[in-house]
Amino acid sequence: MSDTKARIDEIVHRHDVVLFMKGTALFPQCGFSSRAVAILDHLGVGFETVDVLQDPEIRQGVKEYSDWPTVPQLYVKGEFVGGSDIMMEMYEAGELQQLLDEKQVAKA
Amino acid sequence: MAMAAAEIEELIRAGIPDARVEITDLAGDGDHYAARVVAESFRGMPRVRQHQRVYEALGGRMGGALHALQLSTATPD
Numbered sequence A: 001m002s003d004t005k006a007r008i009d010e011i012v013h014r015h016d017v018v019l020f021m022k023g024t025a026l027f028p029q030c031g032f033s034s035r036a037v038a039i040l041d042h043l044g045v046g047f048e049t050v051d052v053l054q055d056p057e058i059r060q061g062v063k064e065y066s067d068w069p070t071v072p073q074l075y076v077k078g079e080f081v082g083g084s085d086i087m088m089e090m091y092e093a094g095e096l097q098q099l100l101d102e103k104q105v106a107k108a
Numbered sequence B: 001m002a003m004a005a006a007e008i009e010e011l012i013r014a015g016i017p018d019a020r021v022e023i024t025d026l027a028g029d030g031d032h033y034a035a036r037v038v039a040e041s042f043r044g045m046p047r048v049r050q051h052q053r054v055y056e057a058l059g060g061r062m063g064g065a066l067h068a069l070q071l072s073t074a075t076p077d
Helices: A003-014 A031-043 A056-066 A084-092 A095-102 B005-015 B047-057
Strands: A017-021 A048-051 A073-076 A079-082 B020-025 B032-038 B068-074
Touching: A003 A048, A003 A056, A017 A031, A031 A084, A031 A095, A079 A084, A079 B047, A084 A095, A084 B047, A084 B068, B005 B020, B005 B032, B005 B047, B032 B047, B047 B068
Parallel strands: A017 A048, B032 B068
Antiparallel strands: A017 A073, A073 A079, B020 B032
């Protein structure tokens, strides 16, 4: 496992809910990242964010880690869930809350 | 580096022959699109996998030439 991959692996397993995004939860730098944060805020779940703009290796590495070409990317208990479109579809269908419940993720 | 809507549709249909593809130019700037892709071959696939099939069809352009593609996928009713 490459160093970057090992780092990402460690991050997504250290926190229950991790969002790799552009910018921070308070100051998202991209509309898609902003939408992803809004969904998680709305669900009232605690989450960790990683700003890929601060780390080119993570920015590239996370795309390879999940075989997913874009950021944001959501992970729950170490498992890749999807990008902002999937988050929105799942949120609207109630599936995101269901996933958090199934994985026994605590509210913030 | 923007892509035309017709080009996006063509790539998706070439990669997923049974797909029905609708492209909307969200901002009218040839750079922010929404795509709805409906394909029988998606049936039984988790959503992540369905989106990955579309990204595969776009052959690495996603995140590059195509910055903003809002994607939704479904199987026919």
